[in-house]
Amino acid sequence: MVRLTDYVTNGGCACKIGPHILNRVLKAVTPVTNDQVLADMTGSDDAGVYKISDTLALVQTLDFFTPMVNDPVLFGKIAAANALSDVYAMGGTPLTAMNIVGFPVPLVEQGILTDVLNGAGSIVAESGAAIVGGHSIENKEPIFGMSVTGQVNPNCIWKNKGAQVGDVLVLTKRIGTGIMNNALKADLFPVGTEQAVTSMSTLNRVGAEVAHNFTIHACTDVTGFSLMGHSVEMASASDVTIHIKAYDIPLFDDVIEAAQMGLVPAASYGNRKAITDVQVDQALDPVWMDILFDPQTSGGLLFSVPANEGEQLVEALHKASIDCAAIIGSVESFSGLAVRVTE
Amino acid sequence: MSNTNELTVDVRGSLCPKPVIETKKVSDANPDAVITTIVDNEVSRDNVEKFGKSRGYGVAIRQDGKDFYLTMTPNDNPVADGSCEPMSYGNRVILMTKDYLGEGSEELGRNLMKTFWVCMLEADVKPSKIYFINSSVKMVVNDSVHLENIKKLADLGVEIAACGICLDYFGVKEDLGVGSITNMYAITDSILGENLVKL
Numbered sequence: 001m002v003r004l005t006d007y008v009t010n011g012g013c014a015c016k017i018g019p020h021i022l023n024r025v026l027k028a029v030t031p032v033t034n035d036q037v038l039a040d041m042t043g044s045d046d047a048g049v050y051k052i053s054d055t056l057a058l059v060q061t062l063d064f065f066t067p068m069v070n071d072p073v074l075f076g077k078i079a080a081a082n083a084l085s086d087v088y089a090m091g092g093t094p095l096t097a098m099n100i101v102g103f104p105v106p107l108v109e110q111g112i113l114t115d116v117l118n119g120a121g122s123i124v125a126e127s128g129a130a131i132v133g134g135h136s137i138e139n140k141e142p143i144f145g146m147s148v149t150g151q152v153n154p155n156c157i158w159k160n161k162g163a164q165v166g167d168v169l170v171l172t173k174r175i176g177t178g179i180m181n182n183a184l185k186a187d188l189f190p191v192g193t194e195q196a197v198t199s200m201s202t203l204n205r206v207g208a209e210v211a212h213n214f215t216i217h218a219c220t221d222v223t224g225f226s227l228m229g230h231s232v233e234m235a236s237a238s239d240v241t242i243h244i245k246a247y248d249i250p251l252f253d254d255v256i257e258a259a260q261m262g263l264v265p266a267a268s269y270g271n272r273k274a275i276t277d278v279q280v281d282q283a284l285d286p287v288w289m290d291i292l293f294d295p296q297t298s299g300g301l302l303f304s305v306p307a308n309e310g311e312q313l314v315e316a317l318h319k320a321s322i323d324c325a326a327i328i329g330s331v332e333s334f335s336g337l338a339v340r341v342t343e
Numbered sequence: 344m345s346n347t348n349e350l351t352v353d354v355r356g357s358l359c360p361k362p363v364i365e366t367k368k369v370s371d372a373n374p375d376a377v378i379t380t381i382v383d384n385e386v387s388r389d390n391v392e393k394f395g396k397s398r399g400y401g402v403a404i405r406q407d408g409k410d411f412y413l414t415m416t417p418n419d420n421p422v423a424d425g426s427c428e429p430m431s432y433g434n435r436v437i438l439m440t441k442d443y444l445g446e447g448s449e450e451l452g453r454n455l456m457k458t459f460w461v462c463m464l465e466a467d468v469k470p471s472k473i474y475f476i477n478s479s480v481k482m483v484v485n486d487s488v489h490l491e492n493i494k495k496l497a498d499l500g501v502e503i504a505a506c507g508i509c510l511d512y513f514g515v516k517e518d519l520g521v522g523s524i525t526n527m528y529a530i531t532d533s534i535l536g537e538n539l540v541k542l
Binding site: 020021024182183185186257259260261262263264265266269272273276277279336337 | 358359360361363364367385386389390391392393394396397398507516517519523524525526527528529
């Protein structure tokens with residue numbers, strides 16, 4: 001049996017180029033834009049948005065990475081859910097997807113790529129979008145992902161910007177996929193890793209659909225830059241301070257124990273170095289640093305909603321079988337730093 | 344030192360989580376052994392240290408070039424590796440505000456700074472933390488002449504933290520060679536609440 005993860009050094013979003021390196025590169029690149037662009041990388045938003053008419057805009061995004069699990073079908077599902085997530089995070093509906101493939105020929109010959117593509121296809125089908133093409137190259141490490149196009153009403157885009165003082169923050173998936181992916185490689189913590197695998201291969205579609213019935217001031221999906229990184233992006237874009245309550249964050253079972261025994265991905269340490277606009281209460285056990293900065297693969301949506309709608313949103317998410325949804329913090333007036341974390 | 348029940352796990356060249364997994368395998372099979380794990384990157388060093396502590400080992404870390412030797416001793420024994428003797432920490436926090444010592448002659452101040460780090464290394468009682476702000480952050484970046492001595496202090500357990508805005512201002516954030524990046528919030532807390540010496 002092929003172990004896909006044996007082919008790679010860093011699986012999933014843990015294989016990202018560190019934000020501190022990427023920012024330096026992007027600073028040196030001349031932006032290419034026009035008046036129809038409503039969102040691009042300058043606002044740290046999750047996807048690009050391009051206005052077609054007063055009621056229609058395109059949402060475009062792409063995501064690819066190396067395997068974080070050994071089952072090729074599952075890898076395809078996770079990659080697809082992760083790529084589609086950015087469309088949901090902008091408040092959009094996915095329309096089309098294309099496959100992005102870099103694969104070693106021996107794995108292709110063993111039928112592994114077929115399994116990956118079928119896995120991805122099943123998730124795209126669930127989203128209601130169609131697969132309309134793709135591109136593949138030979139590569140030593142297997143890489144798979146998707147480019148996704150969706151639509152959104154330009155007046156109802158969910159951006160990072162817009163969180164208002166007094167809002168509460170609602171998260172729709174548990175935290176800890178980076179740590180649990182390491183646990184998976186070590187064949188440890190079967191309960192928590194099973195939960196993480198299920199979570200990573202679940203679309204953010206239902207969470208987004210439920211949230212469309214509420215007042216969403218800001219939204220992002222929590223992925224490679226960790227709960228801290230994406231909270232900082234939302235806080236900075238909105239000129240507020242986000243206050244996260246660590247004990248309210250939904251976690252996979254055993255995440256704390258796995259982190260304490262050192263199953264912490266390198267990207268977590270990288271995030272910690274790059275994301276400095278965060279104050280973590282010293283009363284918290286140091287293991288929380290590993291969790292707060294853990295890179296998420298196909299993580300949940302983080303909504304900033306008016307306080308009087310927070311409980312109702314969580315209740316509605318629970319009713320829609322998103323059992324782990326929880327209020328994890330609140331939005332405060334800017335106090336000199338983007339995010340603070342307390343017990 | 345007896346050779347019985349001492350095991351070595353050499354995982355140089357491996358990335359996380361392999362060093363932890365390999366160390367765990369050896370630990371599971373030999374719960375009473377003293378285990379030395381050799382790694383060649385800081386992430387693995389931190390992760391194996393976490394593993395050792397989570398299993399109740401006493402963990403001693405020795406650096407040799409770019410390799411780290413983590414010796415894990417089951418807790419009912421004293422720490423076997425003499426290279427990391429217990430040391431005493433004062434409760435002092437030092438705030439470095441520039442990259443030379445004192446006022447009057449900057450040239451003299453730069454020489455004094457070199458001596459300062461040597462003496463600090465030899466001092467019996469070490470500070471608990473050293474913060475670096477303004478031009479002093481140049482001392483903790485990769486081409487600094489002080490870097491080696493400050494790294495040794497860090498290895499001895501002195502917390503080293505440099506102001507992120509200051510590193511940005513001098514354009515050296517990518518070159519940080521030791522310690523962590525901190526913010527004015529933490530430094531202000533320290534100024535108000537701790538036994539602080541400003542240099």
